[in-house]
Amino acid sequence: MAANVFDTVQQALVPASGPGSLSHGILVLLLAPAELLPTVQRLKGEFAFDIFLDVTAVDWLRQTPRFEVVYHFYSTLHKVRVRLKTRVDEADPSVDSLVPLYGSAAFMERECHDMYGIRFRGNADLRPILLYEGFVGHPLRKDYPKQQEQPLVPYRS
Amino acid sequence: MYARTIPIVPAAHAKDGAFEYLTTRKDELIGWARKFSIFPYPFVTACCAMEFMAVSASPYDTDRFGAALPRFSPRQADLLMVVGTVTHKQAPILLKVYEQMCEPKWVMAFGVCATSGGFYQNYAALPGIDKIIPVDIYIPGCPPRPEMVIDGIMQLQDQIARSSHPIITKTF
Numbered sequence: 001m002a003a004n005v006f007d008t009v010q011q012a013l014v015p016a017s018g019p020g021s022l023s024h025g026i027l028v029l030l031l032a033p034a035e036l037l038p039t040v041q042r043l044k045g046e047f048a049f050d051i052f053l054d055v056t057a058v059d060w061l062r063q064t065p066r067f068e069v070v071y072h073f074y075s076t077l078h079k080v081r082v083r084l085k086t087r088v089d090e091a092d093p094s095v096d097s098l099v100p101l102y103g104s105a106a107f108m109e110r111e112c113h114d115m116y117g118i119r120f121r122g123n124a125d126l127r128p129i130l131l132y133e134g135f136v137g138h139p140l141r142k143d144y145p146k147q148q149e150q151p152l153v154p155y156r157s
Numbered sequence: 158m159y160a161r162t163i164p165i166v167p168a169a170h171a172k173d174g175a176f177e178y179l180t181t182r183k184d185e186l187i188g189w190a191r192k193f194s195i196f197p198y199p200f201v202t203a204c205c206a207m208e209f210m211a212v213s214a215s216p217y218d219t220d221r222f223g224a225a226l227p228r229f230s231p232r233q234a235d236l237l238m239v240v241g242t243v244t245h246k247q248a249p250i251l252l253k254v255y256e257q258m259c260e261p262k263w264v265m266a267f268g269v270c271a272t273s274g275g276f277y278q279n280y281a282a283l284p285g286i287d288k289i290i291p292v293d294i295y296i297p298g299c300p301p302r303p304e305m306v307i308d309g310i311m312q313l314q315d316q317i318a319r320s321s322h323p324i325i326t327k328t329f
Contacts, residue, residue: 130246131246132245132246139279139280139281144280146278146279146280147278147279147280148280149245149280149284150245150280151245151248151283151288152245152246152248152249153245153248153249153252153289154289155288155289156287156288156289156290156291
């Protein structure tokens with residue numbers, strides 16, 4: 001059944017996104033940043049992908065575009081997952097926020113913004129969620145020094 | 158005024174050498190009392206909590222050392238047990254808890270994360286709580302065996318018994 005859903009989704013979305021691939025039973029689609037929001041709208045509205053599982057990013061250092069933003073969706077009706085990927089550049093690492101579609105996106109986008117510095121247009125609340133106010137930089141970027149600390153309490157000498 | 162005569166009766170054991178008084182040093186006496194009444198405050202942040210529960214419960218039973226009654230207010234506690242990883246984001250909370258404790262107070266770093274940061278050598282974790290507060294006893298292990306915790310408590314008891322206990326002024 002999963003294959004049928006994937007076929008339908010793939011056929012419906014192929015003109016916009018190019019052929020997807022199947023990875024570990026998950027349909028993977030590579031999108032342009034501008035295609036993301038319309039695609040997610042169709043996934044939610046037409047194909048019943050009602051759960052937004054996660055958004056994270058991959059830092060491909062020394063590649064352009066540098067960052068790959070990765071989304072996962074799940075359909076409780078079809079019991080299948082879809083992964084969407086989009087590449088954004090270091091100069092302007094911003095994509096559209098999914099908060100208007102999925103409320104749970106708000107927190108996950110905050111975390112992604114903490115760790116990778118991806119800006120989500122339309123998410124009004126991108127305060128640090130795992131990090132703290134005053135933290136400089138984005139620790140999961142590959143060029144963040146591994147042991148660079150930013151202590152909140154001054155160390156005893 | 159009403160007055161009552163209290164009859165003075167010689168104690169039955171007055172002549173047979175039984176226990177009547179003893180001499181000791183003030184520090185030894187107070188240290189002896191304090192080392193058996195360690196009220197711990199468990200500052201529990203991570204998986205070491207499981208081992209803390211194991212060592213507190215009846216099979217190992219820290220109550221044998223007078224250290225079983227956790228006080229969930231730092232103001233009533235003597236021993237701050239930092240059990241688990243402390244992150245930079247949490248460090249101000251730990252410092253506030255420590256500063257709220259009354260003297261005399263002791264700090265135990267329970268497990269390798271509290272001792273040195275353990276394997277979390279990164280942007281998030283504090284590399285040992287002794288970077289921000291003084292620590293009296295370190296217990297290594299990930300997590301430490303209950304025997305190691307009990308050994309740590311006993312070593313801390315020795316420290317308490319051997320140390321000076323100024324209770325009124327610095328000299329007394």
